[in-house]
Amino acid sequence: MSEQVAAHAAAPSGGLAIDPMHQFHINTIYPIHIGGYDVSFTNSSLWMVLVALAITFLTVAGMGKRSLVPGRFQSVAELSYEFVSNMLRDNVGDAGKRFFPFVFTLFMFVLFCNMGGMLPYSFTVTSHIIVTFGLALFIFLGVTIIGFAVHGLHFFHFFVPKGVPAALLPLLVVIEVISYLTRPISLSVRLFANMMAGHTMLKVFAGFVIAMGWMGGFLPLAFMVAFTGLEILVAFLQAYVFAILTCIYLNDALHMH
Amino acid sequence: MASGNGDKFSGDPDAGNGSKSDLADFEARLRKTQKAHQQPVNNAARGTAMGIAFRLTTELVAGIIVGGGIGLLLDKWLGTGPLFLLIFFFLGMAAGILNVLKTAKQLSAQAELDAKSDNQGS
Numbered sequence: 097m098s099e100q101v102a103a104h105a106a107a108p109s110g111g112l113a114i115d116p117m118h119q120f121h122i123n124t125i126y127p128i129h130i131g132g133y134d135v136s137f138t139n140s141s142l143w144m145v146l147v148a149l150a151i152t153f154l155t156v157a158g159m160g161k162r163s164l165v166p167g168r169f170q171s172v173a174e175l176s177y178e179f180v181s182n183m184l185r186d187n188v189g190d191a192g193k194r195f196f197p198f199v200f201t202l203f204m205f206v207l208f209c210n211m212g213g214m215l216p217y218s219f220t221v222t223s224h225i226i227v228t229f230g231l232a233l234f235i236f237l238g239v240t241i242i243g244f245a246v247h248g249l250h251f252f253h254f255f256v257p258k259g260v261p262a263a264l265l266p267l268l269v270v271i272e273v274i275s276y277l278t279r280p281i282s283l284s285v286r287l288f289a290n291m292m293a294g295h296t297m298l299k300v301f302a303g304f305v306i307a308m309g310w311m312g313g314f315l316p317l318a319f320m321v322a323f324t325g326l327e328i329l330v331a332f333l334q335a336y337v338f339a340i341l342t343c344i345y346l347n348d349a350l351h352m353h
Numbered sequence: 354m355a356s357g358n359g360d361k362f363s364g365d366p367d368a369g370n371g372s373k374s375d376l377a378d379f380e381a382r383l384r385k386t387q388k389a390h391q392q393p394v395n396n397a398a399r400g401t402a403m404g405i406a407f408r409l410t411t412e413l414v415a416g417i418i419v420g421g422g423i424g425l426l427l428d429k430w431l432g433t434g435p436l437f438l439l440i441f442f443f444l445g446m447a448a449g450i451l452n453v454l455k456t457a458k459q460l461s462a463q464a465e466l467d468a469k470s471d472n473q474g475s
Contacts, residue, residue, distance in 0.1 A: 267444075270444055271444055271447045271448045271451060272448075272451075274416065274419055274420055274423065274441075274444055274445055274447075274448035275416065275448035275449075275451050275452050275455075277419050277423075278412070278415040278416050278418075278419045278448060278449070278452060281415040281418055281419055282411045282412050282414075282415035282452070285411050285414070285415060286407065286408065286411045289407075289411070290407065330404075333404055337404065337408065344459075
């Protein structure tokens with residue numbers, strides 16, 4: 097993206113031709129084809145691998161010393177552990193402890209993907225709906241299976257609202273089922289739209305800085321500084337919302353109403 | 354729920370009945386102390402009106418998408434013109450509104466809880 101900005105800056109007539117969506121392009125790094133499917137290693141895969149390595153490094157190297165008085169690194173690892181642990185305890189209760197590894201992995205993955213996207217020249221994995229939808233669908237199916245495993249067929253009562261006249265029941269059950277099916281969509285769209293909108297905004301305003309030049313470019317530049325701060329907040333907030341909604345869905349499946 | 358999990362997570366498989374109640378007692382006291390010392394770290398994350406607004410909007414839109422999607426699929430499958438699309442579009446809207454109400458209830462309950470714990474803390 098930045099090379100492109102530089103290229104357009106050199107040619108002042110094409111100031112508006114800066115493409116803010118270029119940052120979302122998927123580039124194949126190592127082409128792999130299996131059975132007619134394109135499973136190439138792309139820049140998106142590369143960033144997922146980097147994120148996984150960074151999280152592993154943080155937790156393994158951070159807790160390597162196990163000192164009683166934690167250093168900076170160990171503090172971060174312990175804080176993130178306690179953050180997720182508290183979230184799980186507050187929203188699911190003791191029954192949620194079994195799902196701690198999953199929720200911790202999920203939260204850290206989304207958080208690091210979002211934060212990694214804030215680095216210059218990086219690729220934001222979570223700005224693609226297929227990634228967030230894949231995560232959300234996995235959560236949705238998993239939670240539904242857990243619900244049936246814990247409650248058996250009794251789980252269908254989840255779709256039957258209490259204290260409703262029998263005549264209205266068929267209609268309301270259909271509405272409840274649709275409302276249950278919206279979960280993966282709202283979960284994935286929220287994360288994807290937030291990340292994509294924010295990053296597009298940043299690039300659009302970066303284009304303004306170039307287009308307005310030395311005279312008026314400081315205004316959008318100042319805005320960008322503030323907006324970068326907001327984007328870091330959004331990156332954290334969306335990871336938090338993603339994890340907490342997973343907790344709420346887990347709680348619904350484990351304890352029903 | 355707590356009784357079922359007691360022995361699973363106590364970490365000591367030989368724990369008898371006496372130590373189990375001790376453990377429960379300890380856990381209760383631990384939670385009380387933790388709550389007393391807890392700082393409102395999550396409030397900033399929970400807040401931001403924009404986040405809440407965005408959450409409610411996606412719920413509403415997702416309902417319509419899912420409803421319309423189900424209607425379209427049923428129509429394609431049964432070949433019944435726009436009949437099911439129309440029906441499920443409105444059902445999807447209803448589901449979206451239901452979701453918004455549920456989320457809003459959840460958020461206000463959370464806000465009440467936060468306000469209560471803030472009052473106790475000060």
